[in-house]
Amino acid sequence: MSERATRHDLEGMHFIAGRWRRDGERLPVDDPGTGEPIGEVHLADGSIVDAAVRAADACHRARSLTGPRPRARLELMFRIAAEIRDLAERGAEILCRESGKPLSSARAEFDEAARYFEYYGGVADKIEGRSIPLGDGYVDWTVREPFGVSAHIVPWNFPVSIAARSLAAALATGNCVVMKSPELAPLGMTMLAEACQRAGAPEGSVNLVCGLGHVAGAALVEHPLTSHIVFTGSVPTGRAILRAAADRVVPSVMELGGKSAAIVYDDADLDVVVASVKSGIFFNAGQVCSAMARVLVHESIAGELAERTRELAEGLSAGHGMDDPDLTPLISGTQRDRVEAMCEAGLRDGARAITGGARIDRPGYFWQPTVFTGVRPEMRVAKDEIFGPVVSLMPFRDTEEALAIANGTEYGLVAGVFTRDLDRAMHAAGRLEAGQVFVNEWFAGGIETPFGGMRRSGYGREKGLEALDNYVQTKNIAVRLGSGRLG
Numbered sequence: 252m253s254e255r256a257t258r259h260d261l262e263g264m265h266f267i268a269g270r271w272r273r274d275g276e277r278l279p280v281d282d283p284g285t286g287e288p289i290g291e292v293h294l295a296d297g298s299i300v301d302a303a304v305r306a307a308d309a310c311h312r313a314r315s316l317t318g319p320r321p322r323a324r325l326e327l328m329f330r331i332a333a334e335i336r337d338l339a340e341r342g343a344e345i346l347c348r349e350s351g352k353p354l355s356s357a358r359a360e361f362d363e364a365a366r367y368f369e370y371y372g373g374v375a376d377k378i379e380g381r382s383i384p385l386g387d388g389y390v391d392w393t394v395r396e397p398f399g400v401s402a403h404i405v406p407w408n409f410p411v412s413i414a415a416r417s418l419a420a421a422l423a424t425g426n427c428v429v430m431k432s433p434e435l436a437p438l439g440m441t442m443l444a445e446a447c448q449r450a451g452a453p454e455g456s457v458n459l460v461c462g463l464g465h466v467a468g469a470a471l472v473e474h475p476l477t478s479h480i481v482f483t484g485s486v487p488t489g490r491a492i493l494r495a496a497a498d499r500v501v502p503s504v505m506e507l508g509g510k511s512a513a514i515v516y517d518d519a520d521l522d523v524v525v526a527s528v529k530s531g532i533f534f535n536a537g538q539v540c541s542a543m544a545r546v547l548v549h550e551s552i553a554g555e556l557a558e559r560t561r562e563l564a565e566g567l568s569a570g571h572g573m574d575d576p577d578l579t580p581l582i583s584g585t586q587r588d589r590v591e592a593m594c595e596a597g598l599r600d601g602a603r604a605i606t607g608g609a610r611i612d613r614p615g616y617f618w619q620p621t622v623f624t625g626v627r628p629e630m631r632v633a634k635d636e637i638f639g640p641v642v643s644l645m646p647f648r649d650t651e652e653a654l655a656i657a658n659g660t661e662y663g664l665v666a667g668v669f670t671r672d673l674d675r676a677m678h679a680a681g682r683l684e685a686g687q688v689f690v691n692e693w694f695a696g697g698i699e700t701p702f703g704g705m706r707r708s709g710y711g712r713e714k715g716l717e718a719l720d721n722y723v724q725t726k727n728i729a730v731r732l733g734s735g736r737l738g
């Protein structure tokens with residue numbers, strides 16, 4: 252461990268009303284690259300969650316974020332961004348060790364977190380309403396107000412970045428936040444809370460609880476003072492949260508994963524396609540909700556692309572995240588077991604693994620980069636989210652067949668098109684049922700581009716200016732002047 256990251260950093264604590272708390276039972280935090288524990292996290296129960304929610308509610312009712320001039324929120328956001336950058340090297344090592352991801356990716360995650368605060372900080376003093384003309388004798392306008400206590404349940408695959416994207420949007424619009432960190436990777440998020448504390452965020456405006464989903468997460472979404480929910484995770488967990496939200500009619504933003512497809516036409520630049528496969532499915536060991544899990548390739552080039560994808564997979568370096576390899580471990584032994592079960596199901600259904608399909612024989616939770624051919628749309632590997640470094644290659648004859656396969660799952664998060672023909676690209680992009688479509692580069696875009704799903708991939712949007720609409724509610728004020736007559 253470097254001098255930058257200390258043993259204190261490897262203890263996941265709660266941050267409530269501006270103070271750190273060591274409460275609750277403790278759970279070890281493993282290094283996925285070795286399978287050995289590196290730290291521990293304190294687990295919140297209902298009473299700890301209650302304290303955090305009440306702190307956020309008190310801050311909201313005191314108008315600590317909305318009472319001062321909006322410029323104060325802007326300045327706070329930029330101070331938080333600066334503090335994140337100051338903590339980034341220390342935090343990146345922690346994130347790398349607890350999540351298994353490459354050190355360079357962990358550094359990039361902290362950089363992205365800072366960018367979210369800079370981006371939304373730039374609009375924090377521009378959350379404006381509008382004037383509505385009603386004729387003589389009336390004045391009418393709208394006000395965009397925060398919901399109050401915004402509950403954010405954060406996943407383990409990109410905990411720092413995903414927490415920052417919702418936290419920054421919430422604070423920019425004047426909401427007070429309670430975040431629940433993922434028990435598998437809770438430590439990096441403490442750096443966000445520390446950055447907010449160092450930046451002088453009002454007490455109760457930012458709160459962090461660590462804990463299990465069925466305990467702390469459930470208590471958070473069911474709390475009577477929670478007035479807004481942001482969740483990123485699986486469809487089954489999302490459904491459970493929505494049931495709780497429905498009982499109290501709490502507005503929610505849901506990002507529930509995907510089984511995304513790229514359509515590769517016969518005129519595509521295969522160098523570009525292979526580069527996108529590398530980042531699209533093997534980055535972060537495939538543990539990405541918008542992963543390039545299905546590659547639909549025109550039958551005339553299917554064999555060539557399969558061979559090049561096999562060569563790519565077999566040429567990837569695998570190792571501990573601190574060594575910054577191409578392929579890093581899965582988050583846990585449980586996740587590796589799930590990936591293994593999905594691959595075995597694919598083989599039983601008749602798919603062929605032209606490379607991979609097994610564990611890597613080394614300490615930690617590693618899985619070989621796996622390329623399946625002979626995949627049919629009805630197979631589980633073609634329909635269900637695997638969340639591992641597993642890609643399915645599926646041939647198609649024409650655009651109609653490609654679109655039918657691409658749109659043939661319950662998900663609709665992202666999709667892609669690879670072709671040199673602009674008309675063909677625009678036609679396919681318009682008919683793909685996904686919240687975001689990449690053309691000739693998987694993961695094109697950035698924090699400025701709205702992100703979110705269709706169908707069972709969820710609803711609401713994160714990133715971009717569109718995200719702010721999910722964090723405010725509109726109040727209309729209509730005034731009749733005097734008797735209603737002028738003059």
